Structure formats: C-alpha cells, structure tokens
Amino acid sequence: MNDDTLHAIATAPDLRELQALRVRLLGKKGELTEGLKALGALPPDERRVRGAALHQRKRAVEAALEARKAALERAELDARLAAERVDLTLPGERVPAGAHHLLTQVTHRLLDVFTSLGYEVVVGPELEDDRHNFEALNFPPDHPARDTQDTFWTTDGRLLRTHTSPMQVRYMESHAPPFRVVVPGRVFRNEAVDATHEAQFHQLEALVVGERITMADLKGAITEMATALLGSGTRTRLLPTYFPFVEPGAEFAIWWRHPKTGREEWLELGGCGMVHPRVFEAVGYEGVTGFAFGFGIERLAMVSYQVSDIRDLFRGDLRLLEQFRGVA
C-alpha cells in the first residue's frame, strides 16, 4: 500500500475504473481485505498495531473512493445537463388558441352581469309571426310604427323578427310573474347595408314584471348594467321617446369615455320603458307592471373595440377572427 494507490483512485478516469479499483482493494479478495483476514494469524501485540494501521488505511481508501465517485458522478451529470440543453427561445409546438366571436364575447359579458343580478337567460326563434313580432306588441296592422321596422317577410307570410321583443310575448304567454329575464338574439332589418348597417344584427333585451315595478327600477337596472360594464360612478340618461310596446317610453344613454377619441360623452344605447298595458292585455296579465329595455350588441362591440365596418363581423376573415383572442 502506498500513495500510488490513492493517486490511482483520485485519477480513475470513470466510474467503471473506479469500481475495478474498489474490487481490487476492498473486494472479497481485495488487497486490504486479504490483509485484514491475515491479521488473525498474528500475535496479539503485532495484530493490534498492524490492525490499527490497516483499518486506518481502509478508511482512507474508502474516503478516497467515495470522493472520486462523487466527483465522477457530478462530472457525468454536468456532461448530461450540458448535452440536454435546448434553446427555449424557439417557438413551442401548439394548437393556436381559439377565440369566441367578438359578438359572443360582448353578449356573454352582458349575460354574466344579468345572471348575477338574478335574471334568467331565455332565447327564441328568429323566424316569427306577425302576432308575436307586431300585434301583441301593440303594433296594429297598417300602423306607421311598422315603418320603423323594415321587415323581411317570407313568402309564406311569416317574418324574420325585427327585434328580440317577441320573446317578451312568448315568455309571458308561458310563465307567470314575477320574473326577470334577459333575451339575447339575432334580429333582422331589410335596410340598405353599409359600414354601419347590416341586414342582420344582435340585440339584448331585458324584461322584468312584478306587482310594483316602476320606472325607477328600470333606471336602476340600466345603471347596474352600466356600472358592471364601465365601473362605478357611471351615469345613465333617459329621454322620452316612442316604442309601441312601452308607455312611458324612453331611449337610454350611458356616460362613458369613448375608447378612440378619449372624449367623455353620452353613448346612445337603446330603447326602454314600462310595458304597455295593451301588451299585458295581449298575454292575459292583470294587476302587474313591468319594464323592458333593449339595445344592439354590434354598436356596443364596434365602439368598444373600434370595428369600423359592421360587415367585417360576419365575413369570417381569419385575420379578424384571430384578433378576437384575449380576455374581454
């Protein structure tokens, strides 16, 4: 035994060599093992001296083996880590993110607000009849108010609903008050198509009926919606106007900062009012009052996201659809 042994251990090139050394020194027939076995044949005094020296030597060898093993293992790990290095700045492999249509996002955001306020979401047919779209909503035949609703009639005498309000009639025909409902849906107007007018667009309509519903409740509901959309301190404005199915009737606007111009101004949103007694009559309700309000989704979406041409919303150009990714 000499320092050559320790040197050999310390310079063992790899774990295999090191293991061979361990066997040669500490194996069943290893040099040190044999030496320790031979101790038994020695006289006691010599055995003690020689044994102590051998044990010391064994500990030194073991320590050297462990140290070398640790060093070799670390080197091996380092080598592996170096080999496994990749460039994480390269693009990942993925399915591109999907996106809801902008109109769906805006509608859903509004529905979220209304469901949290205790409204039920209901939907109805797009192909309607005269009774639900007009008559029961107090648009008598041959009334000029029908001119405000450029109607797509079908050859079989039906029509594409000009507003979501037919659902007021449908819901009341099949439910008893009190209730709060909100109706999103697609509506149609047969008017010239341009950057701000489409033959199809979307509306959202709310209807609340109970024993003592008032115009203040209406204003409160609009204010709550506006606050949920735009934050606290939002102001709302009602101006008198006429819709056959409400009386008193109003148009409503909310005070907001225009996202493009940055100017604070009234955003004219839609129409509202107290449900007309003739509408209640048409569905057989008595002794209740109610309010309704409705507005267009496209307009809100377009001013909020600066869409300049309404037709782009329905063309399906991927370059636009892809921009709808993100969190509304």
Added chain:
Amino acid sequence: MRVPYGWLGELVDGLPPVAETADLLAGLGLGVEGIETVPGAPAGVRVVAVLAVTPVSGALQRVEIDDAGQRRTVACAAPNVRVGMRAAYAPPGASLPGFDGVLDVREVGGVRSEGMLCSPRELGVFEHAAGLLALGEDAPVGADLGALWPSDAVIELEITPNRADAFSLLGVARDLAAKLGVPLRHPAAGLEGAVGDPSADDGLEVRVADPAGCPRFSLRRVDGVRVGPSPVWLQRRLALLGLRPRNVVVDVTNLVTFELGQPSHAYDRDALTGGVLEVRRAAPGERLVTLNDDELALDPEDLVIATPDPERGSRAIGLAGVIGGREDSVRDATTSVAVEVASFEPIGVRRTGKRHKLVTDARIRFERGVDPALPLTANARVTALLAAWAGGRPHPGVTWVGEAPTAPPAIAFRPSQVGFLMAVELAPAEQRRHLERLGCDVATDADDRWRVTPPSWRADLALEVDLIEEVARLHGYEHIGTSVPQIAFVPPPTDPTHWRLRERLVGAGMLEAIGYVFTGDEDLARARVPAAHVRLSEPQGVERAVLRTSLLPGLLAVARLNRDAPRLALFEVGHVFVEREEERLGLLWRGHGAASGWRPAREHDVYAAKGALEALAEGLGAELEMRPAPFADLHPGVSAEVLWDGAAVGRFGRLHPEVAADWGCGDVVVAELRLPLDTRPPRLRELPRQPFAERDLAVVLPLDVAYADLHARCAQAAGERLVELFAFDVYQGPQVDEGLKSVALRFRFRHASRALTDVEVDADMAQIMAALRAAGYAWRT
C-alpha cells in the same frame, strides 16, 4: 323633420339659444339628430332686374340688367331668364360657394360678361341648378341678397310615429311653449273670422262619395292670383326645410304643410269641370299621372280626387292625401285657384302610399293623423298668404263638406300613478298645470280621480299611462329616481346560449365565426345541402333570397375566403331553417394540428377531427359514436352519422372532393350537429382497489368490418370483468393477406374486490376468441 330655428323663434317667446333649445326638444322626446348651420346668400350678391334678353347661340343669351341704376351685360344660359324678372347678380370679384374661383369680367361666346346671374346651387341656398334663382318684386333692385337671405340654424328632429302633431313647426312650438311656460304665437291666430262663409255661393261644389275615407273637405276659391316667384322670406323658409321653391301658390301650400301640419292642394280652378270636385274610390283600370310625371295604375281601394269629365264621366286629378295630378295643377297662366284642405282617413292614405311606393309630406302627416279641427283654419291661412303674397282675392264663401270633429273621449287619470310609476314627486296642481299647458282639459271628480280630455291634435293620448308620460315628459325624465326591483324570482340554471359548449371548442383551439342566415338557392345546391324551405318576399338579391338550411355553406365560404391559411379550425352556432327552425353547431377543420413551425407538424386528418368531437363529448359527459352513413355533401368513404349518447344528432366526414373543388375551400373535414347536445353532470364512482389484468390480441379480419363491430363483438363476449378495451395498432400490408387487416386489441380485466387469477382471465379471453372465431376472424400469435 327640419326645424329652422329662426322660424321657431317667431312662434315661441324667449326661445333659448339653439343648442339649449335642442336639448329641451330632446328632453321632450322630440329626438334631435343634429343641428346644422345653413349659410345665407353669399356676401356681395345683389338683386338686379333683367332689362333685355338677346339670344346669341345655342342656349347662350346676352342679358342686360339694371344693377342699382347701372346697366350691365352678362352672359347667361339659364332657360328661365325673362325680361322684367329679378335675379341674383354676382359682380366681378365675388366668390360663390357653388362656383369655383373668383368672378371676373370675361368674354363668353362673344358676350362680354361682367360677373354672372346665379342659380340657387351657385349661391348655395338650395339644390337647383337648372335655372336662375327667380326673385319676386318684394326683392328691391340693388338690395344685398345676403341681408335678405341670412343664415340660420336648422334643428333636425326625428319625430316618432305617434307624434302626428309634431310634424309641424306649430307642434314643436307647442311642446316648447308648454315646457317653458310661455305663450305660443299661433301662425293662424286672428284668422278665426276669415274661414269663409259656407252658405255663400262660390261656384264650387264638392261631392264626397266616401265620407269614411274623407270625413272633412274644404274648398276655397281665390281669384286674381299672380303665379310667380315667391317672396324671398318664403323661398328661404322652404329652402331651410329642404324643399325647392316652385311658385308662390305651390310654395304657400307647402309652407302651411310644415307650419301647421295640415297638407293642402291648390287646383287651377279653370281645370275643374263646372267647379266640381269629387272624392271617390278609383274606378277599375283608372290611371293618374302625378305631379312627378309618374303614371299610376290605380287600385279600386285608392281614394282619389276627381272632376267630372265629358267623355269618361269623371276623371281622377289627384290621389287623396298623397299626391296631386299633373294636369290640373297650377301653372304660370293660372289666375284663379281652388284651395283644398281636407281630412283623410289614415289607414287608407297609408295603404295607397305603400301601394304606389309614394312617400310624400302629405302622406307622412295624413297616415299619422292630422288634427281634425284644422282644415278650415289651415285653409284660411293658405288663403291669407295668397292674398298677401300672390295678389289673390279670397272669395268670401267656402265650400265645406263634413262635420266638425267631436271631442276625443275623456281619460280617467289618477295623479298618484305618476308618483308610483315614474317615481317622481310632483304635486297634483303641478301635474294639472302640465296637462293644461299641453292643451288638455282637466276635470276633477275627486282628489285622485280626474277626467282629462286631450286636445284635438293629440289622438295618441288614449290611456292613463299616456297621460303619465305626458306629465313626466314635461316635468323631465331626469327627475326619475333609481331603485332596484324587489321581486322574488330565482332563475333556473340553464345554458340556452350554449356557452359551455363554446368554451370547450374555443379551448380546443377553434375560432368562432358568425355567418348570415341569408343565402341563395345556388349556394345551397352547390353545397349539396337541402333546398330552401323559407324564401324572403323582398330579398336583397338572389344570393340572399332564402334562409340557410345548413351552417356548412357559410363555413365553406369562410374556408374559401381564407384559402391561404395553413390551418383552419372553425365553428359556428346558429339557426337553420328546415322543416322547422333549429339550432345547430357547424364545425370545419383544414390543415395541420399542433405545430411549431420549425419541425414537422401532424396533418389534421379526419381522426384528429373526430378526436376533437370525442373530447367534446367526453367533456360534456356524453358518449359519441359514429355510424358510417352516406351524405350527399360528404366523401362517400369518409362519411358518418353522429350519435350523441345514442341519439342521431348530425353528420361528420370529409367534404366530398367535388364540392370542395367547386367551392375552392380545400380538403376539409366538416360536421354539423343539432343543438342542444345533451350534457350530463359528473358521476363519481368508487376508486378501484384492484389492479387490472391485461391481455393483447391481434385480430385478423376483413378490411370492410368496422372497428365498432369488432369492439362490440368482443365486449359482448367478454362478460363483466372486462373494464377496458381499445385498439393499439391497426395494420394492413404484406404481413396479412390481401383484403384483410390486423387490429391489435388490448383488453383489461378487473374484479371489484379481489385480484383475478390467470385462469379466470384466460377463460374470459377464450370466450372472446370463440366469438371471434365464430365470426370467421383469426388472430396473429
């Protein structure tokens, strides 16, 4: 409707500035669309008299004018230049809004022209370029036209269809005066004594054959009329309204239409046979040429104004309440006119107007309802204006057929309802004042029981809520409070907009499109989807003539539009119109799946698309199966009916290559499913405590046997210990015989409470293999 601010100020005392007035109008429910500042005549333009007109060549004439005593020459091509007329003259150095550059002295076709005579368009006062602005004798020669024709602001109002009364300056002024609490200056004030004596013989006769269609008719004779240009103030007023001045008679009737809201018509009296006018329904086959030179084929429902005719007995000379006829209208040579002011029943006027697609100022007012108390007053107003500005001598008599209107029924009204419904505090006395200012008559039966009679011009007021709105409108909607409705209502948890479905699709990397419900027969045929069930009667073109019967043509169009995109994954949720209206989900895939761009991407083939649907079903708690079935629009070998929890909900497959080529949309995989797709809440089971035992078997069977059949056969034979079965390899090639394929199956068996022995599992496998052998299949070992 355009409301000139200056004119409005003549009717309402102390009118606030224009912007403030517009705000007041908006607050009254007379919707303000905008305020336009309309310039007056340009500076430097003077009134001149035409002294001589000499034709030069073609249309060109040399015109000599009296320019405040100076004789000047101008070149002029206007057809209406006449000796003696007054015209607008722009001297050299003037600049005009409708004329490029600065005027100069120059030669035009050999005529030395010092400036020019101007058309209305060149002056920028109204849109007419076919002749000079013709002025009447009220315009003094040498006067500065800019001073006679100053600028004004025009408030543009959108009058709602209920407010028939507000289609006039008078109606707008009434609301404003009521709001401001100031007196109204009625344009016809003082004419009460000038309505004419019905018993006097004026040589006119009116025969109303249809009193229901025409409840009231007045005809007033005015002689000695000089038909010429209107006075400047009248022309300017019409120009501000957006009308083109014609001649003083027509202009006066138009003015009164807008001033009082009562349309009228002036006939050349000499054209009325025997001075007789008839009001009757049109005869079958009768025709009428209108003022606008349109020849109308009249319907027997049309109400016409007619005069006796020696040949035909009677001939129509006007369409009642809509438009006059060409033949009997006032012309330059007319000296005696008969002024018609009548009431026509709204629905008849509306139907006639719609039938002939005529939207006129008269129709707009009659179909909404004109104040029935107005005809005689309005006739007196027209007559007075003709006397003042056309030299007319009104006949002391008037021909009148019809009855005075009865007062509208009183409305029971409770002032307490204003407080309740509008949530505004307003004392009954204040409410009464508001109603009275609007022209209502208020009688009090008890504290909270009033009888309110609306004025003759407010036919829209019929119910208590109408009066509540009137009170609130005048008080101001800004006083309405804010509260939260207190009702006991718990909405059911439903998802009618399919939000959860959409969320999963978007999460799977799909983009949502929204297409049109309108489509064309040709697109439906080219997409090989069912023909249209619903057709529009007045479509916006053949490509939008019918309603879609499938969402797929719309998605194919999107795929074509985006044909250069390497990857498409689209969906749409929308209505289709087949035997009934139903809601569907359309899906389309094209190109690769997951990709990085810098190493090879997997093609997004039909199995990837199917996997997306399977994952969708799995996520919603449903089971999805596909049963091979042919569909016209799909590749015959890649086409299946989709079963959702066992129910057929639609189709899935690769688009038929012919359809794909026809649409230019590329090789796409599509699906269309009926909504709603049933969902199930999560169902939790106890976790298995035992490991499963696994066996593999490569079954060799004919190519045309569906995997679903193999799967079902194995599952049926295996018994209840088989908990999982799936294919982990499908092979066809040299290792198996021609016409055969090898499907490697992995079976997993488990017992709920104990470990299975090899003997038990082998027994299960033996049963399965027996069933496969019975079907004629082999297996590879």
